[in-house]
Amino acid sequence: MTSSSDRSPAVDVHGPKTYEVRTYGCQMNVHDSERLSGLLEDAGYVRAPEGSDGDADVVVFNTCAVRENADNKLYGNLGHLAPKKAARPGMQIAVGGCLAQKDRDTIVKRAPWVDVVFGTHNIGKLPVLLERARVQEEAQVEIAESLEAFPSTLPTRRESAYAAWVSISVGCNNTCTFCIVPALRGKEEDRRPGDILAEIETLVGEGVSEITLLGQNVNAYGSDLGDREAFSKLLRACGEIEGLERVRFTSPHPRDFTDDVIAAMAETPNVMPQLHMPLQSGSDTVLKAMRRSYRQERFLGIIEKVRAAIPHAAISTDIIVGFPGETEEDFEQTMHVVREARFANAFTFQYSKRPGTPAATMENQIPKEVVQARYERLVALQEEISWEENKKQVGRTLEVMVAEGEGRKDGATHRLSGRAPDNRLVHFTKPDQEVRPGDVVTVEVTYAAPHHLLAEGQVLEVRRTRAGDAWAKRNTQEQEKKAGVMLGLPRIGAPAPLPVATGSGCGCD
Numbered sequence: 001m002t003s004s005s006d007r008s009p010a011v012d013v014h015g016p017k018t019y020e021v022r023t024y025g026c027q028m029n030v031h032d033s034e035r036l037s038g039l040l041e042d043a044g045y046v047r048a049p050e051g052s053d054g055d056a057d058v059v060v061f062n063t064c065a066v067r068e069n070a071d072n073k074l075y076g077n078l079g080h081l082a083p084k085k086a087a088r089p090g091m092q093i094a095v096g097g098c099l100a101q102k103d104r105d106t107i108v109k110r111a112p113w114v115d116v117v118f119g120t121h122n123i124g125k126l127p128v129l130l131e132r133a134r135v136q137e138e139a140q141v142e143i144a145e146s147l148e149a150f151p152s153t154l155p156t157r158r159e160s161a162y163a164a165w166v167s168i169s170v171g172c173n174n175t176c177t178f179c180i181v182p183a184l185r186g187k188e189e190d191r192r193p194g195d196i197l198a199e200i201e202t203l204v205g206e207g208v209s210e211i212t213l214l215g216q217n218v219n220a221y222g223s224d225l226g227d228r229e230a231f232s233k234l235l236r237a238c239g240e241i242e243g244l245e246r247v248r249f250t251s252p253h254p255r256d257f258t259d260d261v262i263a264a265m266a267e268t269p270n271v272m273p274q275l276h277m278p279l280q281s282g283s284d285t286v287l288k289a290m291r292r293s294y295r296q297e298r299f300l301g302i303i304e305k306v307r308a309a310i311p312h313a314a315i316s317t318d319i320i321v322g323f324p325g326e327t328e329e330d331f332e333q334t335m336h337v338v339r340e341a342r343f344a345n346a347f348t349f350q351y352s353k354r355p356g357t358p359a360a361t362m363e364n365q366i367p368k369e370v371v372q373a374r375y376e377r378l379v380a381l382q383e384e385i386s387w388e389e390n391k392k393q394v395g396r397t398l399e400v401m402v403a404e405g406e407g408r409k410d411g412a413t414h415r416l417s418g419r420a421p422d423n424r425l426v427h428f429t430k431p432d433q434e435v436r437p438g439d440v441v442t443v444e445v446t447y448a449a450p451h452h453l454l455a456e457g458q459v460l461e462v463r464r465t466r467a468g469d470a471w472a473k474r475n476t477q478e479q480e481k482k483a484g485v486m487l488g489l490p491r492i493g494a495p496a497p498l499p500v501a502t503g504s505g506c507g508c509d
Helices: 027-042 070-086 098-102 123-136 181-185 193-205 230-238 259-267 284-290 296-309 328-341 368-391 466-483
Strands: 018-023 058-063 092-097 116-118 140-142 163-167 210-214 246-250 274-276 314-321 345-350 397-402 415-419 425-429 440-444 453-455 461-463
Touching: 018 027, 027 058, 027 092, 027 123, 027 163, 027 210, 058 070, 058 098, 070 092, 070 098, 092 098, 092 123, 098 181, 116 123, 123 140, 163 193, 193 210, 193 230, 210 230, 230 246, 230 259, 259 296, 284 328, 296 314, 296 328, 314 328, 314 368, 328 368, 345 368, 397 425, 397 453, 425 440
Parallel strands: 018 058, 058 092, 092 116, 116 140, 163 210, 210 246, 274 314, 314 345, 425 453
Antiparallel strands: 397 415, 397 440, 415 425, 440 461
């Protein structure tokens, strides 16, 4: 630990202290990191410039524990920062998230230069813990065993001005043998519908036009409230919010995906024709070993119903290859489901041991070379299907919401990029008139690749939106901040509550 003379408050005579948040893992972690950024800015810190690489005054690691080597990656990054901290008086390092929840007692032992360790349930305490570590000159380790506040109730610095995550539940009641999330995030807790809708209305009032409902098992929403149709009711209620153009959700579980949800998706215009439905395996034997509460027939039945109700829906999935005990016949069953379901895309993973999960100690672990060979066969099949499905989009006229940072080659190709209603990535010719992230363009698809679409002709229509206005306003404010930052005193302690809204969220599932 550094001495008291080396430590500094969030703001000193030289100006505000900077922070950097590094995020690993699922959408829930991304959502939590937006809150961590908001908490730090509420306490007087400012975001470090892009590419700072640990040169900030406070570096926060929001960790994931689902990978076998997650701890090695964390300690490697912490080791990289050790000499930077030694050379930078007052610098602080904090570690939070799932790995911190799991390894609370070992992080400071292995990396004694860490100042703060906090868990998944008490992210709102970060500014207090940083200040306490500074004053007491010793590491602060505080892990709550139950949720202190829903992430969405904390201050935030959203990455997007036009799209936002909205957490509707936290935790998970499932016991999948490959997943450690329930042990780290706890049992499912649902937010009240009125609180969720009030947050969405507030976001829309700020210019947000797309929201993604977020939960570890999002469509189990209502189990904590005693209402099995709560999720479909929530989707329909989102359809009543004026100015909310797009509603998405992730990630659902096949067990809880009921007919009323399909009907709500089909009948609510702003609920997008997109569904992420984790398969994990197509083998009934492997699904049983995974403790997945559905079988192949049930899964394909859901896909069939969704396609009947929403013909243009793009369906994606998660698949694990090489789960312990998986035979060649089991793997062929997965390939069969992929052929039948015709996913728009799939997030495919080679099984790796998650420390603390039942699957990590199962017999018949599959040799690496076998897993690799199966994985390559699966990826090749899905690439073929993705391309064929995308080719069906050629000639279609789509409304594309312009995105920021989606097209890495846009500068060289003189294109812009955005998302179609079904969430397919579309690159389109840059029009003569100004188009901002959050605005909507109408284009005709002229070419399809496995992972994106091209609209190489002229943009048919540009619709300027309140979301685009919000992006422009924030962009201007960011530029003004870079030009010169006003100094002020930091607020240390629990942040002030957000104003009450007025008016009418590990791929583990």
